[in-house]
Structures are given as C-alpha cells and as structure tokens.
Amino acid sequence: MGVPPDPASGLTALLPEGAVLTDPDVLAAHSRDHASTCPAGVPACLVRARTTEQVSAVLRYAHEHRIPVVPQGARTGLSGGANAVDGAILLSLERMTAILGIDEENQIATVEPGVVNADFSRAVAGKGLFYPPDPASWEMSTLGGNVATNAGGLCCVKYGVTADWIRGLEVVLADGRVLRTGRPTAKGVAGYDLTRLFVGSEGTLGVVTKIVTALRPAAGAPQTAIAFFGDIGSACATVTDVMTGRLRPSMLELIDPIGLAEVSRERDYGFPPGTDTVLIAQSDSSAENTAVLGGFTAAAERNGGQALVADGPEEGKLFLAARRSVGLVLEKRGAMLSDDVCVPRTRLRELVAGVGELSRKFDVRIACTGHAGDGNMHPAIVFDAADPDETRRANEAFEAVMALGLDLGGTITGEHGVGALKANWLERELGPVGLDVHRSVKTTFDPRSILNPGKVLTRF
Template identity: 65%
Template sequence: MTAPATATAALGPALDALLAALPAEAVTTDPDVLAAHSTDHAPFCPSGTPAALVRARTTDEVAATLRIAHEHRVPVVPQAARTGLSGGANAVDGCILLSVERMTRILDIDVVDQVARVEAGVVNADLSRAVAEHGLFYPPDPSSWESSTLGGNAATNAGGLCCVKYGVTGDFVRGLTVVLADGSVLHTGRSTAKGVAGYDLTHLFVGSEGTLGVITEVTVGLRPAAERPLTAVAFFPTTSAACAVVPAYMSSGPRPSLLEFMDRPSIDAVSAYRDLGFPDDAGAVLIAQSDRGEAAPADLRRFADIAETHGGTTVIAEDAAEAELLLAGRRLVGIATERLGAYLADDVCVPRGRLAEMIEGVAELSERHGLLVTCVAHAGDGNVHPNVIFDRDNADEVRRAHETFGAIMDLGLRLGGTITGEHGVGLLKRDWLAKELGPTGVRVHQGIKAALDPRGILNPGKVLAG
C-alpha cells in the first residue's frame, strides 16, 4: 500500500471542487495532519497515503464531499474517533478521509419516548451521561466508550461489557441518516418503538464499516436507568474450571449484566502493570455483575455457588468501591497488553458451550507458535479476545504472529463461531470473512455493495476485497 507519487496530484480537480464547496477549515492536505489521521487503533495493520482530510460539521458537508468524490471517482474512507481495532478506518492511497468527528451535537433526548437522536461524532460517554441525567440508560459500552462515537459504534456495530444482558449497538439503533455514495441523503428507520415499513436498511448500514454509506445521524432507543450493579469475582485453578461455570451460570436463571473472563497470561500482564492483589495460584478469573436490585444478592449467590462447585473461590464486593477494584483488573488488560509488545487482536465469538475449547485451543496455539497470547473474554456472550504478542522487529515472530492470528479465527469457525464478535472485519479479517460467508454469501455481499456503491468509492478494500 505504498502511495503512488501522484496520489495528491491526482485529486487535483476534486480538491478544487472540495475547496469551493466546503468551508476552508473543513479541508486539509497538510501531510502531517493526514499522517496523523491515516490509521485507526488496529495494531500492525497496513494503511495508505490519503490525499485530503475533510472534517465535516453537517450532513450537507458530507453530502457535498461524496458528490464530488463520486463525480471524480475518488475513494472515500469514513472516519470518526478512529478507535476501531480492524483497520476499517485506515487510509487507502489517494483517498479523501471523511471525518464526522466534529459532528458532536446531541440533537434530541426524548424522555417520554426514551429515544435520542445524535450526530455521528457524539462520543458514547457524552450521550450516556446526558441521558443518565434524565434517568435513562444507553447500554452499549465498548471499551473505547470514553472516546469512540455513536457514528463509529453504529458503523461497526460495537459491543461492550454489558451486551451479555442488554445487547450490542445495533440492538439500540432505530434509525440513521446516511449519505450514500453519490451524495444523496437517506433517512432509514424510525423513532417509534416498532416499525416494519420496508426493508430494514438501518441494520444493513449498521456494521457495514463505511462501505455502503456514511452515517451522519443516529437515533437510538434508551432504557430506564438500571440499578447499581453488585459485583462478584471468582478465582479458579484452571481455564477449564472457569469456562465450565459460564454456560452453567448463564443457563441457571436471569442473565448477569456482566460476565467477564481473564486467563493467567492476562492476569500476569495486569499484575506487571499494577499490583491489584490477584492470587498467585489463580489460573483464571471470572467477574460477574447483577443489576437486578433486590434480586442481585441472590443472583451473585447463585454465581458463587456454581463457581464453588467448579473449584472457584469467590469474593462478593461489599460496596461500589470494592466492586470497582474487582473490575479494575479487567479494564486494565488493554493497556497492560500494549506494554508487552506489538500485538494482533482477535475477536472470535463462539457458542458459550464451546468457550473452554476455544480458550484452551488458544493456549495450545500460543504454545505451538511460541508466542505469548493473553486471552480475555466477554464470557457470557462467548466473545473471546486473544491478543497475540510479538516483537515487531523480529521477522520470524511477525510471521508466526500472523499465523497464530489466523489460526485462532480458523479455530473459532471450526467451533461454530464467527471471526468477529464486535471489532468488525476491516482490513485485518477480510480474507477470513470470505471463509465464513462462503461463495453465495460473498456474492450477495458484492451485489449489495454494487447496488449501493456502483463506483466502488466507499472504503474500498475493507470488509470485501476491492
């Protein structure tokens, strides 16, 4: 993906048109700024050299940009906070980076109908706090929630910790404003609680990673505020013991509002970063929460009983501060892993009943390829995040890391799972997507892509091969 020497020059007439159509401050060609916007948060993922960055403030500015790009057949890479983990927002050579990060207005919070309408650049945490002031709750909470945006969350169908009870971003999106490849503006969905008028275009765009259109507004349903959760943690001698608890607990009664797993390498990584007092002999950890108010203590007692049956040792938090401490280890895995070296982040999701096979299989792959792999999981959903650690200056490790990264996806598919539970396909998993979809699935994807983006200008090479 080296930039052709003519990339910027090739934008010539399109750039003139952009400068004529948009406010001056919206268009940048400064190479340093472009370089700083060329990648998302996916480690070790290739990116090209963009020709321009447009930071739109309105749907009209997004539409003007796409009309021009369409006319001049210039590729467009939609971006927001660039917190994605699959390279979906990485530049392609000669592209216009089209950012909605400045579209930050919360347009409406309707307390009666429990629905909010926001511009695509609104940060998840800003919306969550704004609706909380009205006694409402926007559940999807990707780890990036303090910086990622509703537009990006919708474009990638982001998950998070409390999906196990409440569902993912797409379960809350009711309608979108989307600018299509030719610059026309489409409103999908509705603000009502139900609706079946026409095809579900809303969910076609949710998770399409900027390949079908650019999301500029998002309407989400909200819930009544949940009660403050109670938290328990259980330490197990082995991964298999912890994993056996997951389906047993999940099928024993009401769903927890959080059920997370950490393996020993993750515990070690966190402990090296900050001593949180994890026991030295813990082979794996589960953390569970219940937010069912008066029923929560019984929920956690049930969790503890099942955990103890499988050899676990359980601590139930006495108060919110202790609960936060119990969760802190899980929250620190990301930053602690980054300290270990370069890494490739997998995101397979398997049936809950196959969780043990998946995580034990990852440990076997780690051993076979001679690379450290830390593994955490949104265990209640069967969504596993193995991070393959490697030295980016060691060509052999790089090769083995990529092999391991792919072998983990192959294992997930063999176990009846999917290559990505919440991070998306982007660039990193494109080749495995074709395996997962099969030829008919790929053909249908291509047909829909061609119908909506006949010139192939929208995020080319992402999700599907170009």
Template identity: 55%
Template sequence: MGELVERLRQGLPAGSVAVDGDVLAAYKHDMAGFCAAGEPAVLVFPESVEQVQHVMRTASELRVPVVPQGARTGLSGGANAVDGCVLLSLTKMDRILAVDPVERIAVVQPGVVNAELSRAAGEVGLAYPPDPSSWESCTIGGNIGTGAGGLCCVKYGVTSEYVLGLEVVLADGRLLRTGRRTAKGVAGYDLTRLLVGSEGTLGVVVEAVVALRPAPEPALVLAAEFDSVDAAGAAVCEVMARGFVPSLMELMDATTVRAVNEMAQMGLPESTRALLLVAFDGPDRRERVAAVAQVCAEAGATGVVPAEDRAESELLMQARRLSLPAMERMGTTMIDDVAVPRARLAQMLNGVAEIADRHRLTIGVVSHAGDGNTHPVVIFDAKDEDETERARRSFDEIMALGLELGGTVTGEHGIGLLKREWLARELGPVGLELQRQIKGVFDPLGILNPGKTF
C-alpha cells in the same frame, strides 16, 4: 488532485480541508496492527449534512474513493486510507440533537462520543447501554459502523439493537432516511440493520436515532478464581443454563492475570488459571450474586469474593479494566476478536494456549464470557521479523480455531482490512456474492471505503 481539493474547498468551511503531509499521516490509519494504509489525497472535516453531501457528490463525479472516519479507535483497519482517497472525518459533527425521556430515544450526530451520550442520557434517568472499552473516546458513528458491543452486552445487547433509524449520505450524495422514531415499526426492508456494521462501505451515517433504557441500579460484582479454564467455562455454562441474566460476565486467562498482577500488584494468586467476574444490577442483585457464588463454588472455584457495595465492585472490576494496558506493557499487541458458542469457550481458550506454545509467543485472552466473545491478545516484538511472522501465523490459526468451533471471526470489532479473507471463508461463496451485490446497489462506482470487508 488539485481539482479535487479546489472543488472540496468550494463547499466546506475555511480550515476544513487539510493536505499537509504530516496531518494526513496522522489520520491515515486506525489502531489495528498488521494493516497497511495507503496515501490519502486530502482530509476533510464537514460540519453539516449538506457538507457531507457536497463531499460525496464531488468524489462521485471525480471517481475518487472516500474513507469515512470517526475517532479511529477501531481494531480492524476499517478506517485506514487507500491511495488517493478523501479521508472523511466526522468528528466535528458531534452534537446531541435531542434526548427524549418520553419516547426513550436520543438523536445524535455521528461524531458524538459514546460516553457523552451516556452522560446526557443519565441526566434524565436513562442509559445508552452499548459500552465498548474505548467508550470515553470512540464515536457513535464508529460504533454503528462496526456494530460495536461492550462489557454489558450479555444483558443489554449490542449497538444494532439500539439503532432505530439513520440518516445516511449515499455515494452519489443523495440523503437516505431509514427506520423510525417509534417503539415499533416493520415497514419495508430493514435497511437500518443492514447499515449497522457495514463499516462505511454502503453510506455515510450523518444522524442516528438510538433507543435509551431506564438507568439500572449500580451493579454488584463477584470475582471467582479457578485453577483451570475448563472449570471456569463450566461455571459460565451453568450460570446461563440456570437462567441467570448477569449485567456483565468477563473471563481472564492466566496470562492476563499475571500481566495485571505485574502492573498493579493486585495480589491475585499465581495459581489462578482463570478469573471470572460476574455482575448483577437491579433490586435483587445481592441475592443473584450470592446464588452465582454458590454456582461457582460447585463448579470448582478455588476462591469466591462477592462485593458488598459499589466501591468493592469497582475494585474487583479494576483487574478487567487493566487487562489490556497491562498486556500492552509487554510488547506490541494485536487484539483479536472471535466469538464462539458459550459451551465452546473453554475449548477456545485452551486452543489459543496451544497456539501460543506452538509459536513460542505470549497470548493472553480476555473474554466477554456471557456471550462467548473472546479477545486473544498476541504479544510480540515488532522489531523481530521472525517473531512478527509467528504472530501473523498465530492470528490466522486463532481465526481458523474460532470457525472450527462454530463461531464467527468477529463479534464486535468488524472486518475492515484485517479479516477480509476470513469473512469470505465464514460466509461462503453464495453469501459473499450476495453481499457484493448489495454493495453494488448502494455504491455502484465502488468509491465508499473500497477494499474493506471483501
């Protein structure tokens, strides 16, 4: 390892190579629970494409694994260290290189924080729509690595729909350019889409061209209370079936509503079994909110509260934003990420409730209802071995339930370490073998984020 560290230092700025044990320990894992992390050999902070190339050439020549990292806000263990690896932190490559209002694109380095890009786009009347909950801290490189989503995906789509082109350092240090800066382009295989969501297993993203959109008018929000998950699920289906395009549609179950009430005294009725939040932006947002209020009432809502202005909308959205912090106050949490067809949303939530009862656990569910992406949050006492084991079993049962309902084991968090077994089940043997072959083309030595995804 002495040779590795010395060679890395030869091509990196002073202070960009860390070997201190406490520093390495702080960087060796992301925010996922139930995911082991190995012991890294060294942590590096390159500041340029050439420096990333130097790291990868060195690692390739010495056959050392490399784990790319962003802000480490991930929830699947995708940024966790493996034994003897180089932790490649891209947080110092954090420049917004261009924002072009004519082409409606931005060119960014991977360490740019999502919120910073959004603010820069806003200065010229544009927006970068993908908005993960951790948008104030997560980086664009990490968003690309996991194919991140967010609250507004139901209308505006996910990260993969906004990445037009990439610069990627391959395992052997070569620089690959994919995609385009034009509004259209279909030349060759779509390597850009292949790389989005690849979790650092195919290459290291060092620059991205992302699409921007005109900034929408502030949204108005509707809150609807239901006395059953089935009624709320029926309302979601009816909203979509009638052709509405909300900018946001979020669903919270009874466990989540109670947790938020206890934390913030928001006054939500204890009888609420499901809380649905629907938002519309655009010039006709008032008419849309009124129409969906009627849809919710017809579906059996026990209470419907449409916001009159932006301030009231923010107040209604506070319940959703507090949902995860509220549940974290109740114990150790493991956040799941299963997407199902919208028509199966109620079945998914009811099934999770049954799993919670069977394992004597508290499991709350918040959901991007507009696209069927649920986030069951398993709450347990990590010091209690029996309860921790029950939490692990409940996680597996939730994964199985999602697949049984025709869904996928991840809608936006990625596979990482946490869901490798479940990815294999979802893909099947033929799909899994093809993915492994693709990995071999990009990374024949298997040094890029080994052990992740499969």
C-alpha cells in the same frame, strides 16, 4: 473522468475554511486505527465535517471524481476499518458532536455520529435513562463508529449489541444523496430493514450522519462479584454453568493469565496469591442481584474457584478497571494482532484450550481475555514486529484462531468487524453465495466503489 491531481483543492473550494487539512503530520496521525499491524495507505487529505450538507458535498465530489473516501470516528477500531487507502479523502465525523434531543417520554434520543459513547451515556443517565451498549473503549469511541461496527461491550450479555438499540439513521449515500432509515416508533415494518443493513457495514455502504437510539429506564446500581481461579478451564466451566443455569448477569467478563499478569505489572489489584484467571460478574437489578450473584459464586466454588461479592461499588469498580485496561496495557507491550472470535457459550472451554494449544504450536504469547458470557473472546497475540520469524508465527497464529472459531461453530468477529484485517476470511465464513449477495449489496449502494475500498470485501 480522471482523478484530479489534488482533491484537497477541489474540496477546499466547496467547504468552509479549515475543514480540509493536508499537513503530512496530521494526515499521518489520522491514517490508522488501533490495529497496529494492519497496513495503511497515504491519504490525499483529511476533511473534518460539521454538517450533513458538508458530508454530502464531499461524497458528491468524490463520486464524481471516483476518489476513495474513508469515514472515520475516533479511530479506536481494531480491524483497520478506518485506515487510510492511497489517495483517499479521510472523512472525519469527530466534530459532529451534538446530542440533538433526548425524548424522555418516548425514551429515544437523536445524536450526531461524533458523540463519544460515554458522554452520551452520562447525558441520558442524567435524565434517569440508560443506553446499554458499552464497548470497553466507551470513553474514546464515537456512536457513529459504534453503529458502523455494531459494537458490543461489557453489558451486552444482558442487553444486546448496538444494533438492538438503533431505531433509525440518517445516512449520506456514496453519490451524496441523503437517506433516512427506520423510524422513531417502537414498532414499524414498512419496507426492508435498511437500518440493520447499515449497522455494522463499516463505512462501506454510506456515511452515518444522525442516529436515533432507543433508551430504557436506568438500571439499578450494579453489584459486582469476583471469582479467582488457579486455571482458566475452571473459569470457563463456571461461565457455562452460569449461562446455562438461566441466570441473567449484566456482565460476565474473563481476564486470562497473560492479561492478568500484564495488568498486575501496571497496578496492584490485590488478586490473591495463586490467581491465574479472574471472572467478574455484575447484576444491576435489585430484584435479581441475590439470585444472580449467589448463583455465580456458587458455580465458581463448585468449579474450584474462590469467590466473593465486592464489598462496595469502589471494589467492584477496581476489578472492572483491571478488565477495561487489558487491551490498552497489551498494546504497550509490542505489536498486537487482536482476534475477536465468538463461539456458542457451551464451547468456550474448547476455544480457550485451543488457543492455548495454538500459542504453544506457534510459540507466541496469546492473551485470551473477553466477554466470556457471550462466548466472545479477544485472543491477542503480542509480538516483536522487528523479528521477522516471530511476525510470521504471529500471523499464522492469528489465522489459526479464526479457523478454530469457525470449527467450533462460531464467527471470525463478534464485534470488532472485518475491516481490512479479516477481509480475506469473509468468504470462509459466509460461503460463495453469501459473498455474492454481499457484493450485490455493495454495488447497489456504492456502484463506483469509493466507500472504504478494501474493507470488509476485498474485491467485487
């Protein structure tokens, strides 16, 4: 069966009025995520789904006519995962925004995929509960996108990543059938763990239409400490000391010299003169705050830093605001290629030093901010895309950072996903057998290869 000339008219007949959009400006605005350098195709239409039945109707149609479908949340991704491919149906889940239930007794919640992370976190906080995964994009990104990318965040260092908080999913399969995975219970091992398989699958195996999350009792009010360093190596040594010293901060973030200079151009955060790198630590348990923050400040001072405990929540929030704004500030400076390598924590210092060497070797600026407590850094290469030579050097540096991460025993992506940006690198990390098994899984769930083609796996 051939591709019909106009999938928009076929879908318009199946869906409510206004659900299918073809305005070229709207399509262009929805054709890419925040990976500014990643190619995007020209889609056939955008569907704004409001129900599981509508998602199912779209996929049945696309499966029958072999039309590519790109699921989309808020398009804050940093790997081109939500980027359009030519002729695709962009399937936006952003309008599925219901929080269907918060079960306080069982400490679980059921939500639709378009709920924004921060809205959900505030809703459960209102009931004295806590949903920990908090990507720096939490005010923008959707829970569906967080599930599809297995998003990490700032407090993952203590509480784990999105996958650790998902009990079950409703997923529409490529042929339109609706699958329910997992269960609301605290335990359950009947059958394969399909929930984990879908978490992090980046829209290539199915479209998530409902999410059952675990919750926990609200943590204590966080207390923040800050350490200022004259060099990034000392900051990394402090991270290793803290994490190998059995302390459990609820956040341990690093702002590197380039990130620090760029956020300081936007706003005066009051960093002391001579500061080149900042570490921000938090503890959110009154029973542990003194030990955790005391251990942190002592480690910082041992490594030549100046440390202080924030004199109240407002000062803590200010330093955190600097950390949260680094990505958006860098995006304003030019084209950006954002790496996402994660290495064993004890190798953080080697990673940061290696990135510095690559910056010199390729003569490009590489900011290296990130979730230092997890060993997960975001070396971000900011460059002038109008300069072909600088663009080539930036791309070479981007690849060299991934090679460095693998050489240090790490991964090419700790939380942003493979998307289109790193698909060529998957085999290098997984090896031929791993890649072969991935291809078999893809073929089982999506035999006609309509779901987000070209993402994660380049071919199969």
